[in-house]
Structures are given as structure tokens and as C-alpha cells.
Amino acid sequence: MSVELPIYFDYAATTPVDERVAKKMCNCLTREGIYGNPGSHTHRFGWWAAELVDKARKQVAELINAEPKEIIFTSGATEANNLAIKGVALKYKNKGRHIITSKVEHKAVIEPCKYLQEQGFDVTFLDPEPDGTIALDKLEAAIRDDTILISLMHVNNELGSINDIAAFGKLAHECKIIFHVDAAQSAGKLPIDVRALHVDLMSFSGHKVYGPKGIGALFINKDSKLNLVPQMHGGRQERGFRSGTMATHQIVGMGEAFAIAKEELAKESARLAELRRSFWDKIKDIDAIKLNGSLEHGAPHILNVSFGFIEGESIIMALKDIAVSTGSACSSDTLELSYVLTAIGAQNEMAHGSIRFSFGRYTTVEEIDYAAKLIREKVAQLRSLSPLWDMYKQGVDLETISWKGDH
């Protein structure tokens, strides 16, 4: 079987909409379809749309063992995170002003927390372990009498490392602290049972699970009896937690995507884990290569690899037929090295050459084989250009050199 180029290995950034999903979405747009406002209670157009939204809410809930009424649709996981974090902080600020999160969270968690810092909240950003996970004892040690919220991710988007959410949740509840989890990367990849995980709030994204962009959801545990300060005010849709006309086609798309994810999760996760392992097996003997995160305990779809002594953006350019992402400073608009790799203590000459490969529903064995071969070739080529590689081969310790032209 031939390989179609370019190859998409960036499923952790986004996924294509599944055709089955797109079909359902298209049915909610035009005059022939269900175009009514789900909030219109006075006629059938509205009722039909509301029916579809109800179904989608149930589909999202079923993937995570929640009840439909516990699902609030938002514009994406970013908004869900903002609603959870700012909504809790502003509601419960009189009980305490301390929040715990980590240094390797997604920006959609870190930035709301920084915003709250400016508003007078005290935020602890926990250091990760070298594999990118958060240690339970460090979390426990950070808890104070005035801690009102813990927000930690399920799966790290750069490394694929998996946190022990159930243990964190149990601890949080013993200490009567609200527990929020960003599950944008784990939904559809790992089984999620919100009851067993003891979470109060959990954020989801549609487009990471073969649904459309521009839609996400926040799970709000009914047993936690939480109140949140809404971040969007208006017509009091979504039980007042999130105003704004419900986007029927987006919601239907997310619902269908989550239903398919539930259907295929066990089989698909096993297949992805196998592809990931096979890919690593084909490249792991490259000299000065390092897997960031954990092979055994990582999410099935993400593999973060450092190629020592070559720079990430140059690797991406050399691999132009493979769509991947990098934590390299040179590819970003800010020239800052990935804060996640920095937080796990990666050395410069390794961190700058890190690439995130992420696989998905349409990844084939042939693509894995083709990419592995190309990578071996291109890494060797770039190393033949690298003065650092020469020094490494000559046994020079790069730490001992006094570098000129630091900028």
C-alpha cells in the first residue's frame, strides 16, 4: 500500500471531522434541515433542534459516565477551563484564595490562573516529575487551609503523560477542595468515569475527538452541588452557566463524535498504542535520542522525542512531508522554549530538538514505517551539519564551553 503525502502526525493539535459526524452536522444548517433555535420553546423548529441537543448531551455524558444534565456546552475546552477555574474562584473566594495547578498545564489553565493571581488569588504551580506527571505527595504537601481549587490535567498535551486523577480526586475530596480536570487530550483515548475519578469539573474539546472545532463541554458534577460565576452573560442558556444561542450543528457534531469515540475506544486505543510502540521501536536506536514522558505509562496517541544536537524547527523543515509539532523555541512566535520541556528539566541541546508525533484514527502502519525511515535519514543529514554533533562525537562536554553571542 502506498503512502499519501503529506502524512498527518499532529492529531493532538486537532483531528479531521469524522465523515459520519460531518453528515449529521450538515443536517442542522440549511432550510431543509433542523435549523431552529434550540431555545425557541414556542414552535416545532425549536423543539426539533432541542431534541438534537438533548441527544448530543446524552452522547457526551455517556462517554464519561455522567448524566446529561451535568454537561454544559461551551465554545471549546479553553472556555470550559476558564469557566471552571474563574467560575469557582470568584464564587468561593470568601472560603479561600489559594489555587493549586501545575507548570505543565495547557495555557488555557495557566493563563486563567495567572489572571486570578492578578486579582489577588494565590496560585501554586506544582513542578512535574521528570516524566511529566504530578506526584500525589507533592500535591498533598501544597494543600493549605485556604485552598479552594485544584486544577490538573488528565493527559499532558505535549508529552502524553497520564496523571493519577483518581488519587488526586480522592485527596481533593478528603480535603473538601474542588477538583477540576482538563481532559481535552484524554477523552476518547482513555476510559473516563467521572464518578470513579472523583472529579467535580472536567473540560472537553470536540475537535480533538473527530468532532468540529469551536465546541467543547464542561462536566459539572451534580453531587458536588457547585455554583460557578458565569463567564458569559446573556440569555441564560445552559442553565445560566453559559449564555449564548446553542450552536446546534456544533453540539450535534460533538455528540456524534463522542458516541463514536465510546463505540471505538477500546479497540482504537489498543491500535494506537501498538502504532506508537512500533514507531518508537523503529527509531529508538538512533544515537542521542530520548523519549520525553513515558513509553509504558503514556497516552496511546502521543510520542514526544528529543533528537540531541539538532534543532526542532530544522527537523520539522527537513520532515516537510510529515506534519508534526515541536517544543522548539525557533518554531514559535515568541522564541521561548516549550515551558513543558523546561519544567521537566530537559537539557537545552535535547529540548531544542524535541518533536511531538501524535497519531489518530486514520494513521496507518505504512505511514509509521515511511516516517520512521525518513526520520532516520533526515536526522543523520542534519547532524552532518551540526557542530554540536561533532563536539558530542569527540566527547566534548557542552556545559564546559564558554559560548559567545548569547542572546
Next chain:
Amino acid sequence: MQYSEKVIEHFENPKNIGELDENDPRVGTGMIGSPACGDVMKLQIQVEDGIIVDVKFKTYGCGSAIASSSYATELIKGKAIEEALKVSNKDIAEELDLPPIKLHCSVLAGQAIAAAVQNYKEKNNITA
């Protein structure tokens, strides 16, 4: 990063890759940058009768760093060393149409030329 075709051409087919003998008195070596910043350029010139007769480079860095050093070697080959020093980072940036955030790559290339010339002069006790 969307690069100009010239950057891509230099990146895919870099000119004058390699090394010259550092111990040869005719050879000047300049190394600029640091692993922490993600760019290290090593540029070497071989000088005969004040003329740069050969240039080699190796670069650790992003696509534009590799392209900038490749183009820099092309620019100075065959030039008198004093002429080579006149090559400015602007010459490199304009030719390669570097995006603003990558201008430092052309600055590094200019510094690498200067460092190589300085090293050659020091080895041969040339002042001024």
C-alpha cells in the same frame, strides 16, 4: 514558519558544508551562539594572500540559521578579508527575505564571519 524560497533552497541544498583544519595557520575559525539559544554557527575561512579562498560551515539551529550561514559562506568566498567584514546582516536578511523574528540568524552569521576573520588575524599576528 513560512519561509521564502531562498531560505528553503539554502536549507535543502546548503553550500560549503564541512570543516577546514583548525591547526592550519591559513585557517580562521569563528563559533558563535549557544545551545541554550538554539543556534550555534561554526564558520571557517582559509586565507591566501589576503583573499578568502575557501569557506566551510556547520550550523546547529533552525532553518533560517542554516540558510543564513550557507548564504554567508557564498558571499565571502573569493573576497578579501577586509571586504568580507563589510558583509552586513542586512545583506543576508534581505537576500533571504527573513521574517522579522528570524533577523537574529543573519546577525549571528555576520558575527561568525567577524569571529573567523579575527581568529585568522590573531593566528597570523595581523593587527588592525
